[in-house]
Amino acid sequence: MIPPNxxxxxxxxxxxxxxxxxxxxxxxxxxxxxPPAALREIPAFQKLWRAVGLAVEAGTxxxxxxxxxxxxxxxxxxxxxxxxxxxRIARTASISDRPPIATSGEGTLGILSQDTLxxxxxxxxxxxxxxxxxGRISGLTPFAYAAGTLPxxxxxHVSTTILSGHFGSEVALxxxxxxxxxxxxxxxxxxxxxxxxxxxxxxxxxxxEELYAAGAxxxxxxxxxxxxxxxxxxxxxxxxxxLLGAILKFLQIL
Amino acid sequence: MKIKVPFSAAIAILFGLLVLAGYFxxxxxxxxxxxxxLQWAVILxxxxxxxxxxxxxxxxxxxxSSEQNGxxxxxxxxxxxxxxxxxxxxxxxxxxxSLWIFNNIQVPVESSLLAILVVVLxxxxxxxxxRRLNLFSIIFIGTGLITLLGIAPLFGVVIPGLHGAFxxxxxxxxxxxxxGARGILLGVALGTVATGLRILMGADRPYRG
Numbered sequence: 001m002i003p004p005n006x007x008x009x010x011x012x013x014x015x016x017x018x019x020x021x022x023x024x025x026x027x028x029x030x031x032x033x034x035p036p037a038a039l040r041e042i043p044a045f046q047k048l049w050r051a052v053g054l055a056v057e058a059g060t061x062x063x064x065x066x067x068x069x070x071x072x073x074x075x076x077x078x079x080x081x082x083x084x085x086x087x088r089i090a091r092t093a094s095i096s097d098r099p100p101i102a103t104s105g106e107g108t109l110g111i112l113s114q115d116t117l118x119x120x121x122x123x124x125x126x127x128x129x130x131x132x133x134x135g136r137i138s139g140l141t142p143f144a145y146a147a148g149t150l151p152x153x154x155x156x157h158v159s160t161t162i163l164s165g166h167f168g169s170e171v172a173l174x175x176x177x178x179x180x181x182x183x184x185x186x187x188x189x190x191x192x193x194x195x196x197x198x199x200x201x202x203x204x205x206x207x208x209e210e211l212y213a214a215g216a217x218x219x220x221x222x223x224x225x226x227x228x229x230x231x232x233x234x235x236x237x238x239x240x241x242x243l244l245g246a247i248l249k250f251l252q253i254l
Numbered sequence: 255m256k257i258k259v260p261f262s263a264a265i266a267i268l269f270g271l272l273v274l275a276g277y278f279x280x281x282x283x284x285x286x287x288x289x290x291x292l293q294w295a296v297i298l299x300x301x302x303x304x305x306x307x308x309x310x311x312x313x314x315x316x317x318x319s320s321e322q323n324g325x326x327x328x329x330x331x332x333x334x335x336x337x338x339x340x341x342x343x344x345x346x347x348x349x350x351x352s353l354w355i356f357n358n359i360q361v362p363v364e365s366s367l368l369a370i371l372v373v374v375l376x377x378x379x380x381x382x383x384x385r386r387l388n389l390f391s392i393i394f395i396g397t398g399l400i401t402l403l404g405i406a407p408l409f410g411v412v413i414p415g416l417h418g419a420f421x422x423x424x425x426x427x428x429x430x431x432x433x434g435a436r437g438i439l440l441g442v443a444l445g446t447v448a449t450g451l452r453i454l455m456g457a458d459r460p461y462r463g
Contacts, residue, residue, distance in 0.1 A: 011278065011279075013277075013278050014275075014278035014279065016447075017274070017278070017447065017451070020447055020448070020451060021451055021455075024448070024451055024455075070299065071299070072292065072295040072296065072299060074446060076446075076449075077442070077445060077446030077449045077450065078442075078445075078446075080449050080453065080458065080460060081445070081449060083460040084458060084460075087460075106302075106303075106306070107299060107300075107301075107302030107303035107304070107305055107306035107307075108298070108299055108302040110302070110305070110306045110309055111302055111305060111306075112460045112461060115460065115461050116460055132309075132312075133312070133313050133316065136309055136310070136313045137306040137307075137309050137310050138310070139310070140303065140306065140307070140310075141360075141364070143363075143364040143367040143368070144364075146367070147367060148310070151323075151324050151327070154323070154324075155322065155323045155324055169371060169375070170367070170371060172371055172374045172375050172378055173367065173370070173371060173374060175378070176374045176377070176378065179381070190442045190445075190446065192435045192438055192439065195438065196394075197375065197378070199382075199394060200375070200378040200379050200381070200382045200394065200395075201374075201375075201378035201381075201382075203385070207438065208437070208438040208441035208442060209441030209442065209444060209445045211445065212441075212442070212444075212445025212446070212448060212449060213445075215458075221457065222457075223452050223455065223457035223458070224452070224457075227448035227449075227451065227452055228448075230448065231441075231444045231445065231448050234444055235440070235441070235444060238440060238444075
C-alpha cells in the first residue's frame with residue numbers, strides 16, 4: 001500500500017537521513033585510503049589533550065559531566081558525544097592514580113557512563129582499576145543534579161571539568177565550582193540557553209556544532225572524521241536550500 | 255570496510271532502524287511497532303531511574319561511612335532519601351505529608367539555588383570581561399544588559415525606543431537572536447543526525463558488547 005503523503009515532511013526527512021548516510025559512507029570509504037584532512041583549530045580540544053596529560057602526570061582527576069538529557073529524545077546527541085569523549089579520556093587517563101569520573105542527571109546516562117568506563121579500562125588492560133562509583137548519578141532534577149555534581153568537583157582533586165550534554169542555566173553552578181577549585185572547564189551543550197550561559201561561564205566554550213566534532217578531534221575513529229565532513233557538505237546544502245526558499249518566497253513562487 | 259558487529263550492537267542497530275523507519279514512514283504496522291518500542295524504552299528508562307537512585311545511594315553510603323570531606327552531607331542525603339521513600343511509598347505521592355516534604359523542603363532548596371544562580375551568572379559575566387575581552391564578549395554582555403533593561407525597567411522608568419512592542423529589545427529578541435539561535439540549532443541538528451547515524455551503523459557503541 002502506498003502511503004498517501006509519499007512526499008510529505010516525513011519522507012523528506014527520510015530522504016535527508018539517507019542522503020546523510022550515503023555521504024557519510026562515501027567519506028568513510030575514501031577516508032581509509034587517505035590521511036585525515038586537517039581540521040581547523042578549536043582551542044578547547046587542544047586544551048583537553050593537554051589537560052589529560054597533566055592530570056596523569058600530576059595525579060589529579062578528570063571529571064566529565066553528561067547532563068540530564070533523556071536518551072530516547074532529541075537531547076541524547078550531546079550526551080552520546082560526551083560518552084565518546086569519556087571513552088577517549090578514560091583510555092588515556094586510566095593509568096592515573098585518580099581515574100576519570102563521570103556524573104550525570106539521568107538514569108540511562110549513568111548506566112552508559114559506567115559501561116563506557118568499564119569498556120575503556122578493559123580495552124587498555126586496566127580492568128582492575130574500574131570501580132562502579134566512577135560513573136555516578138548526581139541528582140535527578142535540574143538543581144539536584146547541579147548541586148550533586150559540586151561535591152565531585154570540590155572533594156575529588158579535579159583538575160579539568162568537561163561538560164557535554166543537555167543542560168539548563170543551572171550549569172553555571174557547575175562551572176563556577178570548577179573555577180573555584182582552579183580547574184579548567186571545557187563545555188558544550190545542545191541547548192541554546194545553556195550555550196549562552198557557558199559562553200560566559202566556561203573557560204573554553206564549544207558553540208553549536210563544535211561539540212559534535214569532538215570525536216574527530218579526539219581521534220575516535222574513521223567514522224567521526226567522515227561524519228564531520230558529511231556535516232560540512234550538508235550544512236552547505238541546507239544553506240543553499242534556505243537561500244533558494246527565501247528567493248522563491250520573495251518572488252512569490254512558493 | 256569490515257565492521258565487526260557483536261550481538262548487542264546488532265540488536266541496537268535493528269531496533270534503531272525500525273524506530274527510525276516508523277518515525278518517517280506512515281505504514282500502520284510500522285507505526286505500531288515504533289510506538290511499542292518507544293513504550294518499552296520509557297519503561298526501561300524508568301527502571302534505569304531506579305538503578306540511578308540505587309547508584310546515588312550507594313555512592314553516598316560509601317562516602318557517609320568513611321572519613322571523607324562532606325561525609326556528613328552524604329549521611330543527610332541517605333536519611334532524607336529513606337524518609338522520603340517511606341513517606342511517599344506508604345502514603346502515596348499526593349498525600350498531605352508527601353506534599354509537605356515537596357513544598358517545604360524540595361521547593362525552598364531549589365528556589366535558594368535559583369537565587370544563588372543569579373549571583374553566579376552576574377559573576378560569570380564579570381569574569382568574561384576579565385578573561386576574554388573581545389568584540390564578541392562586548393556584544394554578548396551589551397545584548398544581555400539591553401535585554402534585561404528591556405524586560406525589567408530600572409526603577410520603573412520606561413525608556414523610549416527600548417521598551418514596547420516595537421522597541422529595541424523586541425527587535426533584538428525577534429531578529430538577530432532568533433537568526434543566531436536558528437544557525438546554532440541547525441549545527442546541533444546536523445551533529446545529532448550524524449551521532450545517531452554512527453550509533454545506527456554500530457560505529458559508536460556506548461554500551462557493553
